[in-house]
Amino acid sequence: MLILAIDTATSVSSIAVADDSKIIAEITVDNRLTHSETLVPHIEAAMKISEKSKDALDGIAVSIGPGSFTGLRIGLGTAKGLSYALKCPIVGVPTLEALAYHFPVPGVYTAAFADAQKGNVYFGLYSFKEGNIIEVKPVQVLPFAEAVSYCGTLDAPVMMAGDIFRKKSAKKVSLPENCDKAPSNLLLPRAANVALLGMRMLSEGKKGNVMDMEPIYIRKSEAEVLWDRRHPETAAKSEPSSIMIDAISGERGVRND
């Protein structure tokens, strides 16, 4: 299975080309946020270096979140276009699980964090067993300090990673004795991990659908949070949706997905 993987969930923009036996090529850049400019040129380069034709791709794996909203959409939009045009399946790989794949060590936990702004993090807890990443705690949004002190209560060593450690505010939080921060080469996500997890998911039949796939945001937009706070009575009601119109015939609601 030849697969192209994309991870643009953080300040890192990473592309990998992999087949069943190995990571053939990876381009990982962490140098200013220019994902929107460079992602497709990097994909082109990675395919060229791999000496593989894009028509030979059996799948597209994309880091699906949580992470930077805009970064996730750049990655997913690009992945959707590729999947649709090359007629190959797409799969969304949970970003923090892919990050935890840096640490395939039995008997320890991996705490994966993604910056959720204002001192908060998306926090997922993982362990490794018999070649698999196990989700110990589903991803949630917490103040970083709270997530760290929770890790201090765990009964095993905890390896911590994620872009939150790039923030000045994170340096003020001291780590409990059983916790350690990953070195810089393993601190942020890389597409090689997304490729391996994506390949496994695809072989398990876990395909996404380009027609309705969304990033995993976890959080609502700021405007919706404010609205729900001010209008608790309508918060639970179903949301209005977009209307598709054929502008030539004037027909409305032309497609129901």
Next chain:
Amino acid sequence: MIEKDILTLGIESSCDETSAAVLRGGRQLLSNIISTQIPVHQKFGGVVPEIASRKHIVNVMPVIDEALSRANVGLGDINQIAVTYGPGLVGALLVGVSVAKSLSYALDIPLIGVNHLEGHIFANFLSYPDLEPPFVALVVSGGHTALVHVKGYGHFEMMGQTRDDAAGEAFDKVARVMGLPYPGGPQIDKLAKDGNPDAIDFPRALSKSRGNYEFSFSGLKSAVLNYLNSMEMKHQTIVKADVAASFQKAVTEVLVDKAIDALSETGLDKLVLAGGVAANSSLEGRLKHAATEHGVKFYFPGLALCTDNAAMIACRGYYQSLTGKYSALYLNAEPGLSLESRMD
């Protein structure tokens, strides 16, 4: 490939409409699908950028898929992709740009980054198969008001544009203060039909200076807000329909006067109206009337093509491709892109 048979796929996602269209040659529109988010943003009283982006990423592929199927062509038949890269909301633009770039790479076909405002002007070529430059275009959209001398398909000369608020912004702000639901422009237009346009004398900024094609609507906007405040302070009843009609008249008069001025300076006899605010019936009506009085032919793209849509982007992209103005895969969204003079 004969130019007139070139198939262009257009993609537009600059604000709250996700759209895709297929165009044959420069003028034959095969499909134009628009997914509008107006119902989604209504309760917030305006477009919420993050929500818009979230809807775009979900809607973009179904819209493209539907545009291809309505055009009765396969993705493999498409020869080139035109996409809006600015101006607009950055997160929204990035969805269309990302998809367009990956399609261009995957299909090995050229990419054409299109200026959304130029697209609005080109909507007219789709409504009028015989329309050709040169002409004067009045662009009136949410964020922009401009008079452009269109000398050729790739040759524009900016005659003047807004110094501060665009006409569309003034409409939206006045509508919001009057408690009208979003989007405000059409609401004011509707309300104005029952009002007296001469009830209140609002100022016409920069309207008297001939040969000056700059616009300014922030003074007018403030005047309306001051009027509403002072009436409230005096506990006097506000006749909303009269306010709407008088405000709308003040805006349209300035636009009409300047457009007619621009025509007489350039000696041209074709006036083209473009942009979302062009849907305002009073503006269309007055311009048409004034144009006819001055022996000028008036063009208006029709409702479906003057709101944001991908057909106009495909059309602009087609004419751009004729002069070889393609984009690299490094194309980025440019939220602050402006309408400028250019000569391809």
